Amino acid sequence: MVFIAILAITPRYSQGIGGLHVFALVWLSLFACLSTTASCDLYLAQSTIPEAGLGVFTGISRNPGDILGAGDVCIPLLDPGTHHDDLFDPFDDFVWMGEDMGMKMEIESQVKAFCPGLDCAINCNLALINVEKHGVDFDDAGLHRSQHPGAGATTPYFNSTTKVKRRLPAGGELFKDYGDSWFTSRQKFDGVPLSDDFAVAQNLVDTAFNLGDANTDRLHLQHLFEDILIPIGEIWNLTTLKALPSSFDEVLIANREDIGMTHQPNATRSLEWLEVNGKCIDNIVPGRSTIDGAGHGAFASRNLPKGTVVTGTPLHHIPFQDEFTPMYRVVTRGQKQYLDRREVAGQQLVLNYCFGHPQTTLLLCPYGFGVNYINHNRSKANVRIRWAQNGITSHDESWLLKSPSEMLAETGAHLALDYIATRDIKRGEELFFDYGEGWEKAWYEHVKDWQSTKFWSSMYRNGRDWDSELQKLPLRTTLEALADPYPQTIQIRCHSILDEDAWTNFTRSVFEYGYPCEILDRVKGEDTDYMYTVKLTTEPHNEYDTEFESSETLVVNNVPRDAIRFVDIPRTSDIHLRDAFRQFIGLPNELMPEAWKNLKGKA
Structure with missing residues (x-):
């Protein structure tokens, strides 16, 4: 099936905050064409991996190349290890490296990407990796900081899609590759077979079969496995032995297909079991909100009778909000930067995506699919x-009887919410939820205060704006920029390919950030485009880029315009605005347990 969608980001507010621009009818037609052999195409249920918590399961068979879901939003967590020195981190096992998600230039130090939805719920089984990430797109939905009070209040990183990479049976659990380092950096996973262990184990199986011939009978092959393969395997480490098939029948499967297929039966639930014990998570598709200026909204993918569980979401718990969400003022002294913990400069953006209550320090952050697309509208609420x-x-x-202090010992999900249809909802109808009086009051106060400051940001353009607007114009050389400088909020970075022959038919990855550079000279190219001489200042390597062990200055000739990019200076994008809207979603009073009320005087 061929379909086209225009994508941007998630809206959070009915008053006009922009979002992901997806044609709802296109997504709905996709769902209508899917197999009807199951009542749900994606389930959230207990993982087949012991003690792994929840997992995601497919309700229909899938083939390589299939796209799952409608794309998750990704929320930057800015330098959490510095701003939050408490050891409690509820997101530690549920985040991706921000650099892999296009977030490197948000901050000079570490940024992590929290992607609630499929990205957050899919587990990892290194023997059976069957889906893969496809990165994210960027779009601020046109919310200019001088024109809309919602600028900086939602994440511009969206459409984090999941793609099938190997055949999946109906009921099969989805597994993504977290990388070996995710396991080696956590002591509780000592002894777990890693990627290389499964590769070696597969090689041992194939080697044993290659010792025979086409006429080798089953008994002889079994002898090869038990008397040759296992002794050979014993010279390898324990984790490699754990990666070997556990029976000769599994050896036959591993040789015929691969070792991963020997794990498939244990990684598959029956559809009947999923119907009873799981939650359907494909009742929501994103689309253009019916609220003027709201951008993205959540729409019903099928008819939902009154009382239907539209979706369910587990919750990350943050027992003490003030120890996790505040971000402190950065002070520069010479070449070093410090945090002044006496002054809170803002709050982490994730606060806007979490439930809270004025009588508790506890925050609850949902990571179920679709819930972050539901807009606030008190008068039209239907869930x-x-x-x-x-x-x-x-x-x-x-856990409804535990105090926030008692929750500090656990970081896994122990609480979950259901979103219930309060009336019959038709397929294609937008879903709305009441965020509460406290949220509405905070929003209206924010709009009032914002009106008095919008003039000062009217001239702002981000790096992507400059890149687009100046794509066909010659870039200023260093000398020209002295007389006509670029704004102080942007910098120029050049692609890190240093071999001039590699510029032919050049295309750059969205996640290739390049290095800071200066434009020394330009000449007219053969096809009227300019070619540039640039001076690169390379950066020391990290775990993702080992090309340079220390900073170097290099001059490169004949660099095309497509290899040069304007980017935001760290800490200057909209999510860093001091007056960006920050407010948790209100947890209804009737759901608020007495045990959680550690701020009773602030009701």
Whole structure:
């Protein structure tokens, strides 16, 4: 099937914050064409991996190249290790490196990407990696900081898609590759076979079969496995032995297909089991909101009768908001930067995506698919939330009796919400939820204050704007920029390919950031485009780029315009605005347990 969608970011507010521009009818036609052999195409349920919590399962068979879901939003967590020195990090096992998600230039130090939805819920089984990430797109939905009070209040990183890479049976659990370092950096996974172990194990299986011939009978092959393969395997380390098939029948499967297929039966749930024990997570598709200026909204992918569980979401818990979401003022002294913990400069953007209540320090951050697309609209609300059934999607009712302090010992999900249709909802109808009086009051106060400051940012353009607007114009040389400088909020970076012969038919990756550079000279190219001589200042290597071990200055000739990019100076994008809107979504009073009320005087 061929379909076209225009994508941007998630809206959070009915008052006009922009979002992901997806044609809802196109997505809905996609869902209509899917197999009807199951009542749901994606489920959230207990993982087949012991003690791994929840996992995502397919309700229909899938083939390599299939796209799952409609794309998740990704929220930057800015330098969490510096701003938050507390050891409690509820997102640690659920984030991707921000550099891999296009976020490197948000901040000079570490940035992590929290992508609630499929990205956050899919587990990793290194023997059976069947889906892969496809990065993210960037779009601020045209919310200029001088024209809209919602600028900086939503993440511009969106459409983090998931693609099938090997055949999946109906009921199969989805697994993404976290990378070996994710396991080696966590002591509890000592002894878990890694990628190389499964590769070596596969090679041992293939070697054993290559010792025979086409007429080798089953008994002889079994002898090769038990008397040759296993002894050979014993010279390898313990984790490699764990990666070997556990029976001769599995050896036959591993030789016929691969070792991953020997793990498929244990990684598959029956559709009947998923219907009873899981939550359908494909009742929501994103699309253009019906609220003027709201951007993206959540729409029903099928008819949803009153009382239907539209979707369910587990929750990350942050027992003490003030120890995780505040961001402190950065002070520069000479060549070094410090945090002044006496002054809070802002809040992490993730606050806008979490539930809170004025009587507790506890924050609850949902990571179910689709929930972050539901806009606020008190008068048109057609869904409400309730606590999930005990034991389903990791909800543990005993946690409603715990105080925030007692929650510090656990970082896994123990609480979950259901989103319930409050009336019959037709396929294609937009979903709305009431964020609460506190949220509305905070928003209107923000709009009032913002009106008095919007003039000062009217001339702002981000790096992507400059890149687009100046694409066909000659770039200023260093000397020219002395008389006509570029804004102080942007810098020029050049692609890191240093071999001039490699510029032919050049295309750059969205995640290739290049290095800071200066334009020394330009000459007219053969096809009227300019070619540039640039001076690169390389940066020391990190775990993603080992080309340079220390900074170097290099001059490169004949660099095309497509290899040069304007980017934002760190800490200057909209999400860093001091007056960007920050407010948690209100947890309804009727869902608020007494045990959580550690701020009773602030009701």
